[in-house]
Every structure is written in C-alpha cells, then in structure tokens.
Amino acid sequence: MRQTIPTATIPTITKYRNHRSAMSQDILGYLENLAQQGDFLRIPLGLLGSAYFVNHPDLAQQVLLKQTKKFQKPFTVKYTAKGIFGENLFTSDGELWQVLRSIISPAFNAQRFDAYASIMTDYTTAMISQWRTGEVIDIPTAMMDLTLGITTKAFFGQDLRDNQIGQAIIGFIELFSQRISSFPVPSWVPIKSNLEMKRLFTLIDNHVSSIIVKRRRSGEDYGDVLSMLIKAQASDTTGLLTDKQVRNEVLNLFAAGYEVTAHSLAFTFYLISQHPEVEARLLDEINQVGEKPITISDLNQMPYLEMVLKESMRLLPVTAVVSRQATENVVINEYTIPKNSLVLIAPWTLHRRSDYFPEPLRFNPDRFHQYKDNIPKFAYLPFSGGSRICIGNAFAMMQMRINIAMILQRFKLTVPFDYELQPFFNFNTRPKNGLPMTIHARG
Numbered sequence: 001m002r003q004t005i006p007t008a009t010i011p012t013i014t015k016y017r018n019h020r021s022a023m024s025q026d027i028l029g030y031l032e033n034l035a036q037q038g039d040f041l042r043i044p045l046g047l048l049g050s051a052y053f054v055n056h057p058d059l060a061q062q063v064l065l066k067q068t069k070k071f072q073k074p075f076t077v078k079y080t081a082k083g084i085f086g087e088n089l090f091t092s093d094g095e096l097w098q099v100l101r102s103i104i105s106p107a108f109n110a111q112r113f114d115a116y117a118s119i120m121t122d123y124t125t126a127m128i129s130q131w132r133t134g135e136v137i138d139i140p141t142a143m144m145d146l147t148l149g150i151t152t153k154a155f156f157g158q159d160l161r162d163n164q165i166g167q168a169i170i171g172f173i174e175l176f177s178q179r180i181s182s183f184p185v186p187s188w189v190p191i192k193s194n195l196e197m198k199r200l201f202t203l204i205d206n207h208v209s210s211i212i213v214k215r216r217r218s219g220e221d222y223g224d225v226l227s228m229l230i231k232a233q234a235s236d237t238t239g240l241l242t243d244k245q246v247r248n249e250v251l252n253l254f255a256a257g258y259e260v261t262a263h264s265l266a267f268t269f270y271l272i273s274q275h276p277e278v279e280a281r282l283l284d285e286i287n288q289v290g291e292k293p294i295t296i297s298d299l300n301q302m303p304y305l306e307m308v309l310k311e312s313m314r315l316l317p318v319t320a321v322v323s324r325q326a327t328e329n330v331v332i333n334e335y336t337i338p339k340n341s342l343v344l345i346a347p348w349t350l351h352r353r354s355d356y357f358p359e360p361l362r363f364n365p366d367r368f369h370q371y372k373d374n375i376p377k378f379a380y381l382p383f384s385g386g387s388r389i390c391i392g393n394a395f396a397m398m399q400m401r402i403n404i405a406m407i408l409q410r411f412k413l414t415v416p417f418d419y420e421l422q423p424f425f426n427f428n429t430r431p432k433n434g435l436p437m438t439i440h441a442r443g
Contacts (some may be wrong), residue, residue, distance in 0.1 A: 003334045008034055008041040008053060019043050027425045028320060028348060035349035040335060043344075051342040054332075057356070057378035060345045062332045063324055064378065064386030071324035074342055080179050086244060088252035089391065099240050101391065103232045104249060107225045108395055113296060115223045116154050120399050121293035123149045124406045131411060133441040138434045139269055139413065143403075144262040150399060151258055155250050156211065157222040165207045172200040173255045177427040208247045226250050253392055260318045261396045263430050264382075265403055268312040269413050270421060270435055271363050272404075278365060279408070282308055286405045294405045296398070305401050307365040313382035315363055320348040320429045322384050347381040348429075412440040 008019065011033060016022035022030045031053075034041055039056040054060055063071055072078070072093045081091040089100045106112075127146050131137075145161060148170070152160040160166030175197045212230060221227045229249060233241045272279050282304055289298045299305070322345045330337045337343060352360040356379045357367060368375075383390035390396070407413075415437055422432035 005040055005042040005052065005335050006038050008037055008043045018046065020045060020048075028423060028429070031321065031344075031346045031349050032352075035346070035352070040333070049341065050338075051344060052337050053344050053346070055346065055349050055353075057350065057376040059332060060350065060378040060381065060385065061376075063343055063345060064322075064381075064384065064388070067330060067332070068386055068388070070326060070328055070330045071343065072327055074323050074325045075340075080176070086248055088245070088248040090252045090256060096240055099238050100245070100249060103229070103236070103241060104253070104391060106232070107228045107253075108392055112223070112228070113394075113398060116395060117296050117398060117402065119153050120150055120402045121295075121406065123153070124403050125293060128407060128410055131439050131441075133439060135439045136436050137439065139437045140263055140266040140431060140435050143265040144259065146403065147258055147262040147265075147399070151254055151261075153224070154395075155225040155254055156208070157224040157226060158211075165204060168200045168203045169251065169254065170258075172197060172204060173258070175200070176255075204251065205247065208250065209243060212243050212246060225253060256390060257392050257396050259428050259430075261399060263318045263428060264309075264313055264316075264396075265400055266431065266435050267316040267318070267423075268309055268400070268404060269407075269437065270415065270431075271312050271315065272308065272408075273414050273437065275363055278308060278363070279412075283408060286408055289405075291409055294402045298405070299398065299401050302401065302405065303369075304365065305405060306397075307368040309397070309400055309404065310368045310380075310382075311363060311365040314351045314357065314380060315361070316423060316429065317347040317351055317382050318429045319382065319384065320425050321346045322381065345381070348425075350379055350381060353379065410442055412442060413437040414440065 010016055010019060010022055014022065016025065019030075022033075034043075034053045035055050039054065040059060041053040043051040043053055045051055054063060073091050078087070078091050081087055087096060089097065089104060092100060123146060127142070148166060149159050149161050152158060152166060152169075160169065175193055179193065179197075208226075211226065215222070215227060215230050221231065226246070229241070229246045233243075233246055272282065285302050285304045288301065324343045324345070326337050326339055326341050326343065328339050351357065354360050356371075356375050358371070378385050383393040383396075415435070419436065421435070423429050424432040
C-alpha cells in the first residue's frame with residue numbers, strides 16, 4: 001500500500017512567504033529546518049508542483065545508485081546547458097553519458113597523477129614564495145587563484161590566470177551557475193546575462209578550438225587532460241567525441257572542480273585555525289617529511305591529513321545540495337515520487353546526522369578513524385555518490401592535501417579575533433563576507 005509523503009512546513013516565526021522564498025534567501029537554514037521535520041518530505045511549490053527532500057543514506061542510495069536510471073539532472077540544468085554550449089558529462093544521460101564517462105576516466109588514473117602532482121607542488125611553491133609575515137589575505141581568493149593556475153595547467157596545458165581566456169572561463173562559469181540556480185530563461189532571449197555568456201563563450205570556443213587543431217596537427221602529448229581527450233577522439237568509434245564535445249568536457253571538468261576545491265581549502269584552513277590541537281598534530285605528521293615539496297608517496301604517510309580534510313568537507317560541504325529529476329513515477333520505501341518531480345539530497349544535512357556523526361557540529365577528524373565503519377556510504381557525499389560521483393574527486397583530494405601540507409610546512413594562518421564565519425549557498429557554499437587570514441611564518 002502506497003503511503004502519503006509528509007508535507008514540509010515553514011516555521012511560522014520566519015519572514016518567508018513560501019518554500020520558494022525560503023530556499024532562495026537562506027537555503028542552508030531551510031535545509032536544516034527540513035531535516036528536523038523528517039527524512040522524506042514533500043515540498044509544495046505552488047504552480048510549479050512539488051519537490052521532494054530525502055535525508056537518509058538509504059533513500060539517497062535509492063536515488064543516486066539503485067534506481068539512478070529513473071532520475072536525471074534537472075530540466076533547468078539540461079535546458080540551460082543545451083542552449084548555451086550543448087551537453088557534457090555533467091548534464092548528459094544515457095548513451096552519451098556512458099561513452100563520455102568511459103572516455104574521460106583515463107585522465108584521472110594513477111599513471112597521470114605524478115605529472116599532476118608536480119604541477120600542484122610547483123604552483124603551491126610559487127604562491128607561498130610571495131607570502132610575507134603579517135600580510136592579511138582573503139584565503140578563498142588566494143585558493144581560487146592557486147586552483148585556477150593548477151587546473152588550467154593540468155587540463156589545458158596552459159596557465160590561464162593572467163590570460164583573457166582564463167578570465168572569460170571564470171566569468172562564464174559564474175553566469176552559468178547563476179542561471180541554472182534560478183528560472184531557466186531561454187538562451188535566445190536578448191537579456192544582458194545571455195549576451196554576456198555568449199560573448200564569453202565565443203572567446204573560449206575560439207581559443208580552445210585553436211589548441212585542439214594545433215595539438216592534433218603536432219600529435220604531441222602534453223600530459224594534460226586535453227591531450228588525453230584528443231588521443232581518445234582518434235580511436236572513438238561512436239562519433240560522439242567531436243571537437244565540440246572535447247571542448248565541452250574540458251570546460252566541464254574545470255567548472256566542476258575549480259570553485260569546489262578552492263572553497264574546500266578555505267574552509268579547511270579556517271577550521272584548522274580554530275583548533276590548535278588539530279593543527280599541532282597535523283604539523284607533527286607533515287614535519288616527518290621535512291621541508292620539501294610533497295610527493296604522492298608522502299601523502300600515503302599522512303593519514304591524519306586526509307582525516308582533517310574529510311572532516312572539513314563533512315562539516316562545511318561546498319556541494320551542499322544535489323538535485324535530480326524523476327523521469328517516471330518512482331517508488332521508494334512505499335512512497336511514490338511523481339514523474340518530473342525534483343528531488344533534493346543535501347550533504348549539508350546528511351553530514352550532520354547525529355546517528356552517524358556523534359556531536360555533528362564538532363570538528364573531530366578522528367571520527368574518520370574511530371567511527372568510519374559505522375558511516376554508511378551514502379551518509380557522506382562531499383563529491384555526490386553512485387555512478388555519477390565526481391570523476392575528478394581523486395584529483396581534487398590530492399591537490400588539497402598537497403596544498404595544505406606545503407602551506408602548513410611554512411606558515412600558520414589565523415583569523416581576526418572578531419571574525420565570524422557565515423557560510424552561505426549560491427550554487428556552492430562559500431564564506432558570505434570573505435575569509436581574511438593573517439600569515440605567520442614558522443620559526
């Protein structure tokens with residue numbers, strides 16, 4: 001017998017008129033309120049119908065893994081992407097997604113990671129060589145610049161930070177992120193944001209297309225993601241990996257990792273600064289390798305560093321919510337999710353369940369040692385989960401551990417005594433008013 005899904009409510013003491021206004025103005029607080037009401041809720045959205053909130057690892061597993069073929073990326077994402085530049089691994093489904101996933105996977109295998117690690121250490125060394133004791137920096141901005149350099153070098157074979165194309169990519173991603181987070185205005189409507197996205201994308205397309213032509217002509221493998229895709233294109237028998245698709249995939253991989261990695265690093269440095277006992281223990285581990293660039297083999301000897309990073313991404317996940325849309329009526333635990341309904345899965349609230357994470361608001365890296373066997377796979381989703389788990393998660397984890405270890409080798413970072421972290425969500429979670437940190441060289 002089918003059961004009725006409980007309907008979510010908005011507390012009467014709030015200023016929000018409806019669920020849509022609550023989501024748009026404070027989605028993190030809104031998600032926390034939903035989590036207090038239950039694990040499976042219907043969210044009434046007026047003329048837009050209903051969305052559904054799931055907040056249990058078993059339910060998340062149904063959506064992201066066991067019944068994943070009955071769900072796809074939301075219409076707003078797919079519609080906007082197709083109108084601007086077409087589909088990619090992030091937006092596609094079915095045969096195209098399967099082909100792209102299998103083609104792109106080799107870019108993130110172990111054989112290529114030594115070259116990526118060298119880029120990461122070189123860029124981190126260059127950044128911290130410019131830091132001076134007493135200097136105050138906005139750590140998210142610094143980490144975004146660092147990640148931009150590393151990612152464009154590893155993906156395109158070029159450092160695009162001071163290049164017009166690099167700024168065009170950043171601007172395009174920001175506008176695109178805003179678009180898929182709101183009402184899907186058709187790309188042909190001549191509003192300012194559409195015109196700007198098309199202008200920026202034309203610049204990007206011309207640049208990347210010229211690189212592809214030169215790479216194919218030379219036949220040289222630069223050890224970057226673009227070279228790997230061009231090589232895969234030569235042996236592609238499906239006809240799906242066109243030049244346009246190669247361009248789309250490199251841009252997609254960049255967009256997926258750039259801001260998430262940078263803000264995860266910023267949040268981690270903040271949390272370390274607030275917990276001296278964690279920093280001391282972490283520094284003891286890092287100091288075992290001496291004052292030298294960190295290698296992959298060094299990372300294998302730093303289990304506590306990985307625990308610190310995992311705990312940071314648990315407490316302050318940059319990807320705070322994951323959405324899917326049902327392609328048919330879907331039955332989960334005797335509840336029916338109607339066709340075309342949006343489903344929200346929130347790492348922000350899953351990561352704060354006290355039944356899996358005791359004292360959930362406490363920053364405790366040891367939980368990933370002490371309680372790791374009691375944490376269900378779908379209770380912890382910093383990179384989403386299931387077949388569509390972030391393909392670059394190992395790349396991101398390696399970069400962040402190298403960055404953290406090399407920075408802490410030489411510097412201590414502190415925040416002003418009156419600073420208060422205010423996370424807010426705008427496609428990704430970030431500090432609302434920046435995150436200033438003072439640099440102190442270690443003696």
